[in-house]
Amino acid sequence: MPNPKVPSVNALGGKLAPCSTAPLTGFFRNGCCDTGPDDHGSHTVCAVMTAEFLAYSKYVGNDLSTPRPEFGFEGLKPGDRWCLCAGRFLQAHDEGCAPQVDLNATHEAALEVVPLSVLRRYAVG
Numbered sequence: 001m002p003n004p005k006v007p008s009v010n011a012l013g014g015k016l017a018p019c020s021t022a023p024l025t026g027f028f029r030n031g032c033c034d035t036g037p038d039d040h041g042s043h044t045v046c047a048v049m050t051a052e053f054l055a056y057s058k059y060v061g062n063d064l065s066t067p068r069p070e071f072g073f074e075g076l077k078p079g080d081r082w083c084l085c086a087g088r089f090l091q092a093h094d095e096g097c098a099p100q101v102d103l104n105a106t107h108e109a110a111l112e113v114v115p116l117s118v119l120r121r122y123a124v125g
């Protein structure tokens with residue numbers, strides 16, 4: 001769990017903003033793209049879902065759009081914000097179907113995988 005006494009830092013060097021509470025996202029399901037030693041997938045990119053990206057994610061084996069009530073997961077739809085694995089974001093970028101990104105809600109740890117120049121190309125206001 002992130003240390004509440006030490007604020008998380010976003011990709012721009014400021015305080016990490018929340019990504020989404022509806023649906024509730026984040027590795028820790030706290031609405032933020034916080035990370036820690038147990039987050040092996042680096043769920044650090046606050047992505048705004050698109051139909052194209054959701055179809056791509058399903059195609060490569062991570063179905064984010066189908067509801068999974070047994071896990072309390074309603075499924076994502078276009079426009080939803082979600083803490084995406086940095087590696088999956090980079091893969092989608094390489095394939096030409098990356099979603100938009102909220103840089104204020106993207107954790108600085110994403111920069112270990114995705115260059116800031118790439119993230120900026122997908123930034124939303």
